[in-house]
Amino acid sequence: MAGVSTSSLVKKYGAFTALHGIDLEIKDGEFIVFVGPSGSGKSTLLRCIAGLEQIASGSVMIAGEDVSDVDPADRGLSMVFQNYALFPHMSCRANLEFPLKSEGLPLQDRERMVSSVGKLLHIEELLGRRPAELSGGQRQRVAIGRAIVKEPKVFLFDEPLSNLDAELRIKMRVEITKLHRQIKNTIIYVTHDQVEAMTMADRIVVLREGKIEQVGTPHQLYFAPVNQFVATFIGAPQMNLINCDSAIRGDAKTTIVGFGDAPKTTLPIGGFEWTDGDLTLGFRPEHVVLKEPEGEAIHFRLRTDVVEHLGAVTNIYGQISGSSAEHTDITVANHTQIYFQEGKEIDIWVPVVDCHLFTPDGKSLKRYTVPPSW
């Protein structure tokens, strides 16, 4: 059991800097997820922690020990790869035994540990087979088994579910979460799928272009994203963005915004960090309401374009009409059973408590309506 931390970690590939000084503190037993678009450096960061990549400067600490110059073999961690990376010439049993043999454990211990992992992951009957004879999900289990069998301090996952079909992915997601509850070791998990990140993580690290954008619980990232990038990256469908036509600072905790000729609206968002330029309004598709709400709300007219009826939720894609923000693309996610038609004009309201404001350089202004629980 051990925490992991990095300080000013820099990774370069020739002239290209992949990671620009990463400072990160991961607590013992925490399930942490690195998420970001491709090229954000999330896998590179994981590989630096694993020791598979040489770092240019900075350090990696595992269990309070500087392991920056230690071989991957001696860092006391294990890893599950995207393509499983099972040894194809060995049976599953031999695959599971491999890390134990490398440590020089006697046969008796190896057999005991392999069979207990086999039981834990329900792969006992597969142990005699070769990886080629297994399905994707079964290979994934064996790969996880090989990683946990030596009871590592830290457990690394590099997009382990991306090769599985959607149904199996959800199943394995739940199983990995359960597994974490059982074995309680530190898990670092890389994914580009923000749903995986939101569902599994204790804390999420959002990366972009080799820099950390925000570290926080799924809840924090959803309600209080630090900037426009995190706000649009977390949540599906994406957060809607509309340029404000006018904006003035209200009192310490309010900002007044206007769109076209419509009456101006006071938002419970502090404007102190905003000095100059146009503000951008952000609101999530699922927060749009179709009846005028009791509290204050911003009103738009929406011309519906494409409608996706998913059953539990209906996604409506359309453009704003009848204000200066005309033609801005908007998505509405509706959880009622109303049947929407394409090519119609509808009224939508966004309650002010669900609004976000972003400065021209993408920073979030402080919201005074976020849930009080933290």
Add this chain to the structure above:
Amino acid sequence: MHSRSISLLLNVLVLIVVFVLAFPIVWILMNSFKQAADVNSYPPAFFFQPTLENYKVLFDIAEAGATNYGTIKIQFLKPVTSSVIISVGAVLLSLIAGVPAGYALARYNFQGKEDLAFFILGFRFAPVLLVIIPMFQFFQAVGLYDSYLGMIWVYQLITLPMIIWLSRSYVEDIPLEIEEAAAICGAKRSQIIIKVVLPLLRPGLVGASLLVFLLAWHNFALGLILTAKNTPVTVALLKLLNPGVNFYPVVSAGLVVSMIVPICLILLGQRHLERGLTFGALK
């Protein structure tokens, strides 16, 4: 109907190709069992009284003076053994030197890597005759002339570039993740190579070894110039062409014998040879 006629046509074409390819070999096989008189008969004899005399002459089993050729001594077993020693030795040396080189070319990045790889392959471009005269003088000078060691060494010109390039391609076919997984499982570099990389390379290397063994076995020019007593089988066959004597049936028998060793090896490693021939093409 239409597709049936096409398939018939294709079958006929295949039969023609098989006939063209097989004819010389069948002809040699037949000649090797003929009496000297039958070899040159016209029209060619397809039915004849087979004899083992040619093979007996080849291995000097027939009693001196009892053959059609008078008393000649041919010790054909000697060049066959020489060829086996030289070719197998050359392949083994190439594997020992070439597989690590191929691994390095596949897995490490260093300056001038591609140039080096091309340079290695470049040995295959040079006509052997170009290097053979200086080699002759050099071998005479250092005492490698007519030695197995010298031959195994100079055969690296043929076998080593192929082994390096083939093993490079096979290593590139092994996902790097597998080696990384082994490293994270606690295996040291040497263990990764022995327990993971080599077992995965084995089928490819068996095929590649067979392939370069054939190249080595068939080589003629190097043995002709650089050996006297320890000649390989290809050169020994030439020496059978004794002017003034009708030696064709004996040469044919020699050819058949020289084919036996590679054929045995191919039968042993047939499954792997396919992979050796189509290296890199199947990903």
